[in-house]
Amino acid sequence: MRASSGLAVLASVCCAVLGALSLTAPAWSADLAAGRAKAVQCATCHGMNGIATLPGAPNLAGQNAIYLAKALRDFKSGARKDEMMSLMVANLSDADIENLAAFYEGLECKPE
Numbered sequence: 597m598r599a600s601s602g603l604a605v606l607a608s609v610c611c612a613v614l615g616a617l618s619l620t621a622p623a624w625s626a627d628l629a630a631g632r633a634k635a636v637q638c639a640t641c642h643g644m645n646g647i648a649t650l651p652g653a654p655n656l657a658g659q660n661a662i663y664l665a666k667a668l669r670d671f672k673s674g675a676r677k678d679e680m681m682s683l684m685v686a687n688l689s690d691a692d693i694e695n696l697a698a699f700y701e702g703l704e705c706k707p708e
Contacts, residue, residue, distance in 0.1 A: 626661075626699075634688075661698050672693075
């Protein structure tokens with residue numbers, strides 16, 4: 597294999613990885629105010645401060661945004677099953693999901 601052909605393969609792999617990573621908007625581009633506004637519908641179970649108000653509901657404050665966004669997408673697609681969460685995320689856009697995830701990640705994890 598020639599060195600130039602090896603570089604071409606490496607460049608192709610790098611482009612594929614970077615392309616895959618850019619499928620979702622990075623958390624730093626999220627709109628925290630929009631996330632907070634959308635979180636009002638989550639507050640009944642997860643609390644406006646991200647500390648759960650219902651037994652069995654997880655705390656979301658300080659949780660990793662990548663994890664939260666994946667969980668929300670999995671509920672939306674049906675890959676993860678929970679009747680209430682599936683209903684709650686059904687109409688969320690990708691931007692809504694990113695904004696919610698970034699909002700909850702930015703909250704300090706401390707009960708009131």
